[in-house]
Amino acid sequence: MKTLNCLIVDDEAPAVRLLESYVSKVPFLKLVASTTNPIEALSIIEKERLDIIFLDIQMPTITGIQLSKIIKGKMHVIFTTAYPQFALESYELNAVDYLLKPFEFERFYNAVLKIKSKDAPTNQTAFNNFIFIKTDGKNNFEKVSLKDILYIESLKNYVSIHLTDKQIITYSTLKYFETELPKNKFIKIHKSYVVSIQNIIKTDTLSVYISNGNNLPIGDTYKKQFFDAINKLML
Secondary structure (H helix, E strand, O other): OOOEEEEEEOOOHHHHHHHHHHHHOOOOEEEEEEEOOHHHHHHHHHHOOOOEEEEOOOOOOOOHHHHHHHOOOOOEEEEEEOOHHHHHHHHHOOOOEEEEOOOOHHHHHHHHHHHHHHOOOOOOOOOOOEEEEEOOOOOOEEEEEHHHEEEEEEEOOEEEEEEOOOEEEEOOOHHHHHHHOOOOOEEEEEOOEEEEHHHEEEEOOOEEEEOOOOEEEOOHHHHHHHHHHHHHOOO
């Protein structure tokens, strides 16, 4: 089992100690360092090989959001914060998860399992055969089977998830779904569309035809990636 090297950054010592105890309980996690100083964290990041950073948001000198922008792409980011209002921005930064304090070990463990799944040889994500989509209201979610998703359409600050029998509109970004959905099942064909590969009926040079009768444009930027993926599926 691959060991994932971790860094904890939180300006509150009790929060650091709690995360240290959680990390110690997970066999595939190794704590490389922890600090209450985000500036010191930058120095640690330069010196160490890290896979995960557990990152508070509201900190002096530099916020967790700012720090995550500096280290973008170097490691997986899991935000740990008492402030729910930064959740959307965190997903726009491709954070793996957003743990709202106080959180229990089970919630922490589910977050790191996402990373373990991402790094697995099968290239599977944390999703199994379904996802939960946030609908109207603070804690309203709808369970959606991946096989029922035809395509996902960007609507500026929202996305429309087109299912076999209806549409669901949720406050999110297309980038989030592009990143998190299984790469062997979904592919981006246009700046505004991510489609389900299994629900493509046919294609031509310009369009993808979906099983509900709709046809979607293929953007020039995405043509090579899309047709390379289709060619790999040819008999």
